[in-house]
Amino acid sequence: MAHCPLGIAIPRFIRYLREGDVANAYQVIKEANWLPAVCGRICSAPCEAACVLNEEKAPIGIRALERYASDNGRARPIKAKEHKGKKIAVVGSGPAGLTAAAQLAQKGFQVTIFESLDRPGGILRYGIPEFRIPRKVLDQEINEIKALGVDIQTNIFIGQTITLDELKKDGYEAILLAMGAGIPKFMELRGAHLGGVYYGEEFLMRVNLTKSAPFGRNQSNFIVGKKVVVIGSGNTALDCARCARRLGGEVTLIFRRTEEEMYVRAEERDLAKEEGIHFEPLAKPVEILADQNHFVAGLKCVRMDYADAGGNNQWQLEPVPDSEFIIDVDTVVIAIGHRPNSLVSKLSSKLALNKDGTIKVDQTTFMTSVSGIFACGNVMTNAGPVVEAMASGKKAARGIEQFVLQVKK
Amino acid sequence: MFEVVNKLILTEGIKRLDIRAPRVAKNVKAGQFVSVCCEEGDERVPLTVVDCDRAKGIISLIFHEAGATTKKLGALPINESLFSILGPLGNPATIERKGEVVCIATGIASAQILPIARALRQAGNKVIGVIGAKTKKKLMLEAQMRVACEKIFITTEDGSYERRGLATDVLRQLLQTRDIQLVYAIGSAEMMEAVCEMTKKKKIKTLVQLNPMMVDCMGMCGSCRVRIGGKTVLVCTDGPEFNGHQVDFKDYKIRLNAFEGHNQWQGQKLQQLSQRNESVTFRRFLSGILKE
Numbered sequence: 001m002a003h004c005p006l007g008i009a010i011p012r013f014i015r016y017l018r019e020g021d022v023a024n025a026y027q028v029i030k031e032a033n034w035l036p037a038v039c040g041r042i043c044s045a046p047c048e049a050a051c052v053l054n055e056e057k058a059p060i061g062i063r064a065l066e067r068y069a070s071d072n073g074r075a076r077p078i079k080a081k082e083h084k085g086k087k088i089a090v091v092g093s094g095p096a097g098l099t100a101a102a103q104l105a106q107k108g109f110q111v112t113i114f115e116s117l118d119r120p121g122g123i124l125r126y127g128i129p130e131f132r133i134p135r136k137v138l139d140q141e142i143n144e145i146k147a148l149g150v151d152i153q154t155n156i157f158i159g160q161t162i163t164l165d166e167l168k169k170d171g172y173e174a175i176l177l178a179m180g181a182g183i184p185k186f187m188e189l190r191g192a193h194l195g196g197v198y199y200g201e202e203f204l205m206r207v208n209l210t211k212s213a214p215f216g217r218n219q220s221n222f223i224v225g226k227k228v229v230v231i232g233s234g235n236t237a238l239d240c241a242r243c244a245r246r247l248g249g250e251v252t253l254i255f256r257r258t259e260e261e262m263y264v265r266a267e268e269r270d271l272a273k274e275e276g277i278h279f280e281p282l283a284k285p286v287e288i289l290a291d292q293n294h295f296v297a298g299l300k301c302v303r304m305d306y307a308d309a310g311g312n313n314q315w316q317l318e319p320v321p322d323s324e325f326i327i328d329v330d331t332v333v334i335a336i337g338h339r340p341n342s343l344v345s346k347l348s349s350k351l352a353l354n355k356d357g358t359i360k361v362d363q364t365t366f367m368t369s370v371s372g373i374f375a376c377g378n379v380m381t382n383a384g385p386v387v388e389a390m391a392s393g394k395k396a397a398r399g400i401e402q403f404v405l406q407v408k409k
Numbered sequence: 410m411f412e413v414v415n416k417l418i419l420t421e422g423i424k425r426l427d428i429r430a431p432r433v434a435k436n437v438k439a440g441q442f443v444s445v446c447c448e449e450g451d452e453r454v455p456l457t458v459v460d461c462d463r464a465k466g467i468i469s470l471i472f473h474e475a476g477a478t479t480k481k482l483g484a485l486p487i488n489e490s491l492f493s494i495l496g497p498l499g500n501p502a503t504i505e506r507k508g509e510v511v512c513i514a515t516g517i518a519s520a521q522i523l524p525i526a527r528a529l530r531q532a533g534n535k536v537i538g539v540i541g542a543k544t545k546k547k548l549m550l551e552a553q554m555r556v557a558c559e560k561i562f563i564t565t566e567d568g569s570y571e572r573r574g575l576a577t578d579v580l581r582q583l584l585q586t587r588d589i590q591l592v593y594a595i596g597s598a599e600m601m602e603a604v605c606e607m608t609k610k611k612k613i614k615t616l617v618q619l620n621p622m623m624v625d626c627m628g629m630c631g632s633c634r635v636r637i638g639g640k641t642v643l644v645c646t647d648g649p650e651f652n653g654h655q656v657d658f659k660d661y662k663i664r665l666n667a668f669e670g671h672n673q674w675q676g677q678k679l680q681q682l683s684q685r686n687e688s689v690t691f692r693r694f695l696s697g698i699l700k701e
Contacts, residue, residue: 116627118446118493126625155493157627161432184631186641193634193660195667202630209450209624294663343628343646 003050005391008032010047010062017065026073034102037137038124040067044385084108086404089172091158094122095386096377097178098145099393105148107401116157126208129243159347174372174400181378182341187334191288196296200236200335207243224249225330229299231285232335233262240333241277252278256304256317288332299327340382358382365399374400411491414467419549422474424483431466433496439528440502440650444626446493452478455623457521471520498626499649507590510534511583515541515576515596519550522595526557535559541576545569577603589613598662605653615653619644622668636660
């Protein structure tokens with residue numbers, strides 16, 4: 001329980017499940033987690049890594065139990081308390097924004113979420129493919145949050161459509177920035193500008209945007225070749241690889257590390273292998289080769305291996321000399337991570353930034369350098385799992401509550 | 410929300426839509442664009458806001474029916490609503506008082522230069538407009554440009570209207586005879602490259618607007634990356650206006666080319682590649698009035 005960032009009472013809900021009381025188990029989860037069906041599917045599950053049964057054989061499948069409880073349990077509807085008449089704006093409807101909004105709405109504040117895309121959900125809708133989070137499940141979770149009294153306004157890009165100053169003038173007493181991480185990390189790789197090279201976010205967004213409507217008569221506007229290479233070893237890379245596989249390509253996943261060092265759970269890795277994705281560990285791309293029309297013709301890689309270069313027992317990944325090889329590909333997807341959100345500095349020049357470009361916040365109240373503006377989620381950590389973002393959303397909600405009630409006195 | 414209030418066919422394949430979007434109209438400035446999504450699940454298209462009526466909350470968009478999405482957009486009847494419009498996006502154009510300014514555009518880009526020419530004139534510049542087209546029939550927004558600019562030169566490639574030749578030929582003459590402080594160029598990559606080469610010799614400040622392919626238009630995807638002065642930047646958040654002398658046009662052309670279904674993909678067109686295996690009647694039924 002101590003290892004769940006959200007603080008779900010794990011032993012309690014498992015005990016309820018053992019007794020066959022799914023409704024109560026769901027209630028226990030819902031007390032701490034506003035998106036249980038989502039977490040039950042994509043959580044990085046730090047709880048399972050901390051399970052005491054790890055020493056014996058295998059941990060309890062807590063994530064799967066959570067998914068079962070949230071799919072089959074129905075909780076008593078949580079009634080929103082009376083509004084205290086305090087308006088709070090949340091920018092971004094990703095996991096962090098939704099959690100914070102729900103938490104605040106339950107406390108009785110009048111919360112408005114501003115989302116720039118046409119539907120709420122943020123990364124859960126546009127970043128994670130449908131086979132991991134079905135849109136129906138996500139809609140259900142968001143509707144439950146809406147039922148608390150949260151108003152979600154879409155198609156509003158804070159900073160451009162409405163500025164922060166205008167928001168303050170409109171009577172919002174606190175503003176929570178939960179806009180997520182920013183631009184993909186550009187790879188200094190020769191040939192990254194060629195046709196047929198996509199960044200992971202672009203690839204997923206194209207897949208998710210064009211496939212989100214049932215009976216869609218839209219035509220997807222990008223081409224995935226027959227032989228796809230995905231560079232990266234995180235969850236985004238795996239999602240891209242699985243999407244490309246489902247779009248009909250032969251997919252190879254290339255990363256510098258060994259398979260055991262990947263940033264994903266073994267379970268996800270096995271699922272990807274089951275779908276037929278070829279893993280190519282310990283390889284580093286050097287150059288994307290072009291054909292005469294400036295499209296991808298091949299990928300030149302070099303083998304990596306652990307080497308003790310200095311001779312002082314510090315084993316590090318080094319390229320193996322004369323081990324270059326060329327993979328025959330026509331599409332390359334680069335999924336190697338994000339850079340901090342550059343839009344933060346455009347929002348307001350007063351917001352102080354850390355050295356690495358992330359937003360500077362107070363670690364206990366989550367307030368930024370400007371009074372009344374808070375931040376949570378990946379906008380301040382740059383990269384982190386969904387649970388961590390949700391946990392920071394909860395903490396920020398507490399900070400906002402204290403701040404708003406103090407101002408009242 | 411986002412209902413179409415008026416629709417005009419300007420020339421062959423080029424349409425103007427007036428759309429009610431009060432939130433966008435309130436804050437939009439010259440040079441900014443919106444991201445338009447016709448129907449849920451469609452591709453988003455970035456379109457420059459050509460004109461806006463702040464009192465009524467109406468914006469005007471001009472686009473070329475080139476792909477499936479813009480064709481669908483062009484088929485929208487009056488009073489129909491769009492699924493979403495997000496904006497204003499991008500940085501507004503830099504409008505300063507410079508003196509004599511040339512605004513040069515070819516083809517559909519004359520829609521993009523119009524708000525900028527108006528804003529430059531309002532700032533007290535002497536604006537000389539140069540617009541080029543293939544033939545007289547394809548020339549658009551002539552009357553509006555005549556009002557917006559103090560002097561205007563029109564060129565057609567086949568000589569069917571006014572003077573024969575390219576817009577860049579007129580610019581070459583202008584640069585020789587007049588004391589120009591700023592050149593604002595929008596158009597195809599080849600045209601902008603030619604303009605920048607010309608002005609680089611004379612050290613005249615040149616601004617260009619780039620129109621690469623975008624997906625989300627908010628700086629998340631990295632689809633619209635271009636190289637400016639040796640650095641990779643995103644057009645949607647850092648642009649669309651750039652100093653023309655720093656733009657790597659070779660890279661920009663490759664990026665533009667990257668989304669045209671090419672020989673690489675066995676000569677198949679983009680639409681054929683992605684067509685689904687639905688029955689034809691079912692698809693026609695769904696398509697409604699839209700022509701396939």
